[in-house]
């Protein structure tokens with residue numbers, strides 16, 4: 001399923017995966033050029049700080065958005081074969097993991113460019129696994145709700161745009177308490193902060209951040225499964 | 240003898256009228272103005288019947304009488320609101336010609352996709368692959384995308400995939416919904432031969448078709464549906480005669496002149 005999805009998306013473009021990478025990389029370069037000396041001036045290794053934020057947000061954004069469409073895109077399969085429909089969403093997640101791996105490789109290169117030892121990356125997979133669980137839960141919720149509300153996709157797209165600006169991806173807090181308070185309820189903030197602390201700055205983050213991320217992941221997974229199980233029964237006839 | 244399939248008092252309803260309200264914004268609107276209403280439409284009403292091993296049953300009825308819904312409910316694609324469905328083993332289902340195919344993928348990828356959804360592992364798929372292509376007589380189209388296929392070609396492909404995957408699934412019940420509507424006669428006969436072999440192996444088959452002759456030749460029993468209810472469930476000949484008389488038709492599709 002993941003393979004077929006991948007093929008489908010790459011249809012017609014031989015080097016299709018380059019397109020996935022181009023988007024975050026271009027964004028990275030543009031933001032770096034614009035903000036390096038302004039918003040980023042007070043931040044240590046701003047380039048890495050920025051890139052880490054971009055690729056993690058990118059993973060979350062692409063996976064959750066794609067999952068809102070995934071059930072509708074597979075309508076004919078759902079209507080004609082009985083199978084575990086969760087696998088559709090799992091395949092979306094897997095595909096985005098594959099794409100994220102390319103981004104991680106690029107990130108490691110950039111680390112070397114910044115004269116930083118890429119050793120910190122060893123811990124990244126651990127954080128990423130927790131992040132995957134979190135994203136999967138959110139995707140399950142969104143995918144199930146989309147069956148009942150067709151405009152979830154648009155709404156989520158809009159919310160993600162807001163989230164992109166609200167999360168400290170290309171800036172640091174620098175004493176803006178309102179933003180800080182908002183981000184205390186922003187799950188993405190914890191994941192991104194944790195990765196930056198460990199991978200880029202090689203500091204041990206306060207243990208509560210770790211517990212919060214794991215807790216968030218479990219809660220999202222739990223809600224995702226409950227919502228999905230409740231709504232899944234009528235998927236086929238809503239298509 | 241034990242029945243292969245027992246359907247007991249199955250009812251199913253669809254929610255209608257909420258189609259245009261399927262957005263968060265309109266839900267909000269309804270919530271504020273308190274005009275939320277759900278209308279139900281019972282597609283299946285108290286359906287009960289059972290199927291013996293090696294029996295082939297034809298399901299007939301007008302468009303919209305609930306035949307496809309019944310098939311999908313038995314297959315587990317839809318869930319019933321009331322009643323129970325008991326199957327003595329696995330179940331396989333083929334509905335229409337577009338068996339979950341993805342038009343933008345090649346035939347090869349579609350075979351892999353659909354087979355894996357049927358529960359075959361990559362090794363089995365590799366083993367059956369040539370045979371699937373051979374049976375559907377679509378050699379040379381392996382790398383063609385499916386939107387370039389004709390309807391009949393898709394029928395061939397989906398039937399071929401289904402016939403091969405049931406070697407692995409070993410179903411006790413096979414559900415066929417209008418599978419012959421697009422395939423040519425030669426292919427249809429080829430499939431019917433295999434179906435006969437399956438019947439000998441005590442598989443039960445439910446077939447929905449508007450081609451009454453096929454039903455009358457091959458089915459021992461027929462079920463006539465109308466508006467979600469079973470009107471007749473009897474020997475094929477009796478059911479067909481009753482139906483044709485009621486509709487004032489002959490089996491060749493001509494009107495009976497007064």
Ligand SMILES: Nc1ncnc2c1ncn2[C@@H]1O[C@H](COP(=O)(O)OP(=O)(O)OP(=O)(O)O)[C@@H](O)[C@H]1O
Pocket residue numbers: 236237238239253254255282300301302303304305306307308309
């Ligand atoms: N997903 C759905 N939601 C709401 N109503 C539906 C849905 N699918 C089918 N219906 C309604 O259920 C009824 C039965 O449909 P069904 O597809 O089972 O008919 P059928 O007997 O297979 O007809 P045909 O001979 O045309 O294939 C129809 O009145 C149809 O409008």
Ligand SMILES: [Mg+2]
Pocket residue numbers: 306307308416
């Ligand atoms: Mg039908």
